[in-house]
Amino acid sequence: MNPHEIPARWMEAVRQHVRDTRGEERGHLLAYDFGDTSVRLAFEDGSYAFFRDAFCLRDEALREVAVFTEHCGYYFLASDGVEVEVLETVSHHVPVDEYELAADE
Template identity: 45%
Template sequence: MRHADLPERWKTKIREYLIAKGETRYHTFGASDFPSDSVVRIRFEDGSTVDFKHAFVLKVPEWHEVAVFKQHCGCHLFHLHDELDLVIGRDASTSSA
């Protein structure tokens, strides 16, 4: 989903995140917020998985939600529960040998 389509609570959470990082000019993310070597993998209770490269995550346990943000593919919201396995790592294909 595009930033404009996010629920207002998430727009507020993004502003809080950016302010905590010291960013006060913008209300959305910039290119430097998306690590080029990151991989976020979500494993669901049925065993299926999804990988997001060049992404980062914001978890909001009190809402039981996790958001995966991609620079060009928008935001993906997921229900956060005990069976959701969230792994944040590095993309081995981008590391130099």
């Protein structure tokens, strides 16, 4: 299986995700499906995995978690003992007062 192949058992969940987030009918992912989110998986032994430009789906019936990344492929793991955290990148401009800059010099 190549790193961007979606197993048949996950195909309907991916289609539903695309429908819900993009309003489109397709069974594959495009670059704009990933957005500014990251996924952190924490495991029972204290180790973790962190994926940028990614999203995560959980299937309770399969007892699996799937992480889909824009650049590093797709990962499918047993969900037992895995804690999932989804982080969204938020950026905002904070104006800097010129007086504060002068005071720092």
